[in-house]
Amino acid sequence: MNHEQSRSLYDRALSVLPGGVNSSVRATQPYPFFIERGDGGHVIDADGNKYVDFVMGYGPLLLGHDLPEQVQAAVQQHASQGPMYGAPTEVEVELAEFVARHVPSVEMTRFVNSGTEATVSAVRLARAYTGRDKIVVMEGGYHGAQESTLVEGSGADTHPSSPGIPDSFAEHTLTVPFNDEEAIHAVFEEHGEDIAAVMTEPILGNYGIVHPIDGYHETLRDLTEDHGALLIFDEVITGFRVGGLQCAQGKLGVTPDITTFGKIVGGGFPVGAIGGRSEIIENFTPAGEVFQSGTFSGHPVTMAAGLETLRYAAENDVYEHVNELGEKLRSGLTDIVADQAPNYTVVGTDSMFKTIFTREGPDGRDGHCEAGCKQRESCSRYDHCPKNGMDVKRTETDRWERLFWQDMKDAGVFLTANQFESQFICDAHTESDIETALEAYKAVL
Numbered sequence: 001m002n003h004e005q006s007r008s009l010y011d012r013a014l015s016v017l018p019g020g021v022n023s024s025v026r027a028t029q030p031y032p033f034f035i036e037r038g039d040g041g042h043v044i045d046a047d048g049n050k051y052v053d054f055v056m057g058y059g060p061l062l063l064g065h066d067l068p069e070q071v072q073a074a075v076q077q078h079a080s081q082g083p084m085y086g087a088p089t090e091v092e093v094e095l096a097e098f099v100a101r102h103v104p105s106v107e108m109t110r111f112v113n114s115g116t117e118a119t120v121s122a123v124r125l126a127r128a129y130t131g132r133d134k135i136v137v138m139e140g141g142y143h144g145a146q147e148s149t150l151v152e153g154s155g156a157d158t159h160p161s162s163p164g165i166p167d168s169f170a171e172h173t174l175t176v177p178f179n180d181e182e183a184i185h186a187v188f189e190e191h192g193e194d195i196a197a198v199m200t201e202p203i204l205g206n207y208g209i210v211h212p213i214d215g216y217h218e219t220l221r222d223l224t225e226d227h228g229a230l231l232i233f234d235e236v237i238t239g240f241r242v243g244g245l246q247c248a249q250g251k252l253g254v255t256p257d258i259t260t261f262g263k264i265v266g267g268g269f270p271v272g273a274i275g276g277r278s279e280i281i282e283n284f285t286p287a288g289e290v291f292q293s294g295t296f297s298g299h300p301v302t303m304a305a306g307l308e309t310l311r312y313a314a315e316n317d318v319y320e321h322v323n324e325l326g327e328k329l330r331s332g333l334t335d336i337v338a339d340q341a342p343n344y345t346v347v348g349t350d351s352m353f354k355t356i357f358t359r360e361g362p363d364g365r366d367g368h369c370e371a372g373c374k375q376r377e378s379c380s381r382y383d384h385c386p387k388n389g390m391d392v393k394r395t396e397t398d399r400w401e402r403l404f405w406q407d408m409k410d411a412g413v414f415l416t417a418n419q420f421e422s423q424f425i426c427d428a429h430t431e432s433d434i435e436t437a438l439e440a441y442k443a444v445l
């Protein structure tokens with residue numbers, strides 16, 4: 001594979017963009033390949049190399065790179081008519097109605113421009129609504145580039161994970177390991193009166209993929225309710241990906257107070273959203289007192305792309321297709337892993353998947369969950385499969401990133417650049433793409 005164009009573009013980029021990129025995960029070793037264009041479920045780089053694309057923009061692209069006619073038409077119409085006004089438009093109302101119709105916890109939505117903005121606003125809203133300052137997040141959980149959640153440490157002993165954030169931000173952030181019932185009980189016992197909200201992804205997609213153990217979310221739901229705190233599900237990845245239009249909360253049967261969205265809900269354009277019961281969401285200005293505003297919020301092009309993407313998904317069995325391919329890929333991977341790397345764990349659900357390079361596990365094929373780890377207690381691997389973000393961090397992350405990712409790229413398969421982030425199947429992927437991927441895993445693992 002020739003990468004001369006990408007190399008020379010990276011050379012230029014290093015002079016004018018910090019690290020040569022605009023989002024840190026994109027800086028793959030030794031240098032990233034630059035994308036020229038997308039083609040269905042594939043991307044083509046600046047040197048003309050073609051890859052099966054399982055990155056899908058890190059999640060936003062449910063349909064792949066060739067937007068269906070109705071999505072393209074809506075995007076072009078709104079781009080050419082405006083593109084934006086600083087006054088409301090019908091399409092924002094339609095997308096909010098669509099979300100409220102399908103997502104169990106949502107009556108009202110405030111649209112913003114990124115997942116980060118959504119989680120920042122959700123935390124502010126929860127603090128204002130409860131009159132409390134503390135929030136609880138999962139160790140290693142990711143909620144975007146926001147001051148309150150960029151923390152390290154455990155329990156109340158947390159500090160900022162990045163320079164430039166005053167220690168005082170972390171003072172109000174408590175962490176617990178995901179899936180650890182004892183830890184969350186302990187935190188509520190000690191700080192229950194001061195906790196505004198627990199915020200978590202329903203299924204960890206940025207440090208995993210990690211599925212909740214039986215009853216974990218019910219525990220979070222009960223504890224928050226008992227202590228007058230809110231439960232925030234960050235569904236920026238899982239929203240309109242897991243569980244189809246009802247999102248992960250519908251599939252798991254747990255109703256949070258506030259839900260944050262991003263990624264798919266903007267159909268490939270910059271977006272975020274905060275949804276929930278009217279009684280909570282109406283605390284945002286101008287209905288209430290909690291300041292929230294944005295020049296580009298509810299951008300007509302984004303709203304149109306999101307709405308038509310979701311309508312298309314609803315009308316064309318998109319979730320059936322991507323989930324079936326996901327099941328096929330994960331069960332194929334499970335067989336390969338059982339044969340070639342029995343320590344490793346295949347994870348994922350619906351159209352999300354990953355192989356985690358766990359260091360220990362029982363030998364042989366017995367007990368592997370059939371198509372991705374679901375934290376079944378009866379499984380012989382139950383004690384070995386990652387239960388939380390820190391478990392994933394302790395796996396062979398360098399091997400994954402420096403050897404495995406590179407070899408998969410050379411085999412024409414584009415995966416997310418590190419051990420931690422989820423990979424995605426899109427509507428444009430075919431059985432043949434799944435075969436190609438499985439052949440590559442077989443050769444590389």
Ligand SMILES: *Cc1c(COP(=O)(O)O)cnc(C)c1O
Nearest residue numbers: 114115116142143144234236237
């Ligand atoms: C991607 C992501 C974010 C941040 O969204 P941006 O649009 O990148 O700001 C927040 N939370 C989760 C769970 C995410 O996956």
